Amino acid sequence: MTLDSITRYDPDQLSQREGHGLVVGASMAGLLAARVLADAFETVTVVEKDRLPTDATIRPGVPQSQHIHVLQKAGQEMLDDLFPGYTQELTDAGGLEIDAAVDFDVYIEGGFLAKGPVHMPMYCASRPLFEYIARKRVAALENVTIRESCQFVGLVTSDDMSTVEGVTVRTDGDTHDIEADLVVDATGRTSRTPTWLEDHGYASPPTDLVTTGVAYSTAILERKASDHRALVVFPTPPNRRGCATFPIEGDKRVLTLAGYHGDHAPTDPEKFCDFADSLPISDVREILSEHEFLSEDIAFYPIPSNRRRRYEELEEFPDGLVVVGDAIASFNPIYGQGMSVAALQAVQLHHTLATDASNAIALQFFAAAGRIVDEAWKMSTGADFKYPETSGPRPFGTGITNRYLSRLIRKAHTDWRLAEAFGRVGFMETGGLSLFKPMIAWRVLKPGG
Ligand SMILES: Cc1cc2nc3c(=O)[nH]c(=O)nc-3n(C[C@H](O)[C@H](O)[C@H](O)COP(=O)(O)OP(=O)(O)OC[C@H]3O[C@@H](n4cnc5c(N)ncnc54)[C@H](O)[C@@H]3O)c2cc1C
Known part of the structure; x- marks a missing residue:
């Protein structure tokens, strides 16, 4: 629901x-x-x-x-x-309303999702x-x-x-x-x-219990008031690492690095930045080098399993x-x-x-x-089940759904309607089954692209 x-x-x-x-x-x-x-x-x-x-x-x-x-x-x-x-x-x-169609970049499966002319407000703040x-x-x-x-x-x-x-x-x-x-x-x-x-x-x-060995490491950075950029780098196998960064109140930015199956981002600032260097795009490292750390410590949160x-x-x-x-x-x-x-x-x-x-x-x-x-x-x-090391009961059809979603996402690098459909499921506006509707499925399954 x-x-x-x-x-x-x-x-x-x-x-x-x-x-x-x-x-x-x-x-x-x-x-x-x-x-x-x-x-x-x-x-x-x-x-x-x-x-x-x-x-x-x-x-x-x-x-x-x-x-x-x-x-x-x-x-x-x-x-x-x-x-x-x-x-x-x-x-x-001090929380921010940003427009996903302008300010939100999503890097997944080797490319950025395409952006369309659809205004999608997102609200950003600290927890x-x-x-x-x-x-x-x-x-x-x-x-x-x-x-x-x-x-x-x-x-x-x-x-x-x-x-x-x-x-x-x-x-x-x-x-x-x-x-x-x-x-x-x-x-x-x-x-x-x-x-x-x-x-x-x-x-x-x-x-x-679905065991993933995931952990999150988070730093708070300074931010220019006009900088509303939000960015997510989803871990895509075989790479186990990812990142998310959003603007929050007080002219700050929260930046979290994540790693699956024990490949965790260190809490030492220098090594944290080295981990960011290993991500498939340079944007995260650039954000880190252009902005001062505001938090004394980098917070660490392991979530060994769902x-x-x-x-x-x-x-x-x-x-x-x-x-x-x-x-x-x-x-x-x-x-x-x-x-x-x-x-x-x-x-x-x-x-x-x-x-x-x-x-x-x-x-x-x-x-x-x-x-x-x-x-x-x-x-x-x-x-999580994209990684062979993940263990636990798989929801029915996980393998075939993942293959379909992977194709959908790669096509969504150039097809903003697919990117929008994927986004609306992520935002819990609509259920995952909507990605299998004929209007979407034919865009996913048609040859080429
Ligand atoms: C690293 C991380 C990142 C996340 N990012 C997001 C995100 O981006 N978006 C999102 O929507 N969700 C996110 N979540 C999930 C989100 O934090 C929770 O789903 C949400 O806070 C709801 O949790 P809850 O209220 O059920 O439990 P909790 O937030 O765990 O709260 C439990 C409460 O119960 C109290 N309590 C516990 N035991 C007792 C007791 N014996 N007596 C009295 N009080 C007690 C605690 O003090 C606490 O206040 C994230 C979670 C994690 C771990």
Whole structure:
């Protein structure tokens, strides 16, 4: 499910109802869940283990914040629906609206994608700024309380374990319970729900692990205010290395180097630049030599594997609990889709709450959330499986799809309509199947080019 197939958020669909909703984790998925719970519950509490900054700064619970983050079109539209004026607020705070047709260069499969006469706005900012604006908007909701420095330690259940009735939290050394009618686990990749299910007589979700040995190394550079260039160099086998750089607020540029299967960019600045030299185009090295480093350290983030918990395959799940965001699936962010997946899931949670007033909504929600994850998962693992060393369950048809996509991309070096079609899938505007429509397929499969 993507932007073109999801039913949009409808504020009139839910009239405020009784009860207390509780979200664990105040990162993007948790904030978005809190936003939709605020329509459905009289009160909502968000518990977050970190002390939350009063500005757009990095915090320990979201270590990926130091790395490049792009908000794709699907996420942007969902955020603007849920928080009207979100992107305006983002740009007012220094984020940039760039035009992909002018400012965004994509080097993939040995060439740059062609650009067409289609205006495609993209919003660029640091990850802390994306989250800070969402946090401000959630904090301003009168029925939502965000409890910072409040660590979730466990779920509270009915005696027969059939219903989650709240959470146990630790704050300032004191441990106590908070009752809730619905608990949303938005604790990200380290979610303990699978273990909890196993320990309490439930099946835990089947888990797909796709091992890629990817790591990201990121520097912050200075930037001229007029320089809006964004560039992605996708790793293309046999080369395992890639790069992405985007302008962000404060006249800065974030530049991330990535490598598959242990071929990681060093965090020593000189060796970082040497790694950039080994990329197939000289643009990255030029950007590095023309701009001062602003960060003292180069941040490093390994993602050894993509992990998908297939909650949608469970037959039983306790009432009063759902799981969202990276806690369901966290994948190689090569296409930058995690926040958009979280935003699409939040809107789907809104629809689930609107159609079912009970707290037994998990399986219905997971079915829809799984269809959202499918799109991002197929794209990111599809890229990962281009490397023979990648191991794990391959989505059906990966080999043939990759061969087709490779041909599509090479033709898209000169055919902007193919580049646009590929871009719209990456932006989660439309699903991967759109690339097989006759209008596209004939351009891909016709001889020549
Ligand atoms: C290197 C990298 C680059 C990325 N780039 C992009 C990109 O370009 N575009 C994009 O859309 N996505 C990107 N992503 C993915 C994106 O960061 C996530 O998908 C998105 O932040 C949603 O995550 P989440 O909210 O589910 O979990 P997280 O961001 O992991 O947040 C979990 C939250 O739960 C809190 N928490 C955890 N345990 C507890 C506890 N016991 N008690 C209380 N609180 C707790 C944490 O402190 C944190 O606030 C990238 C990821 C990585 C790793």
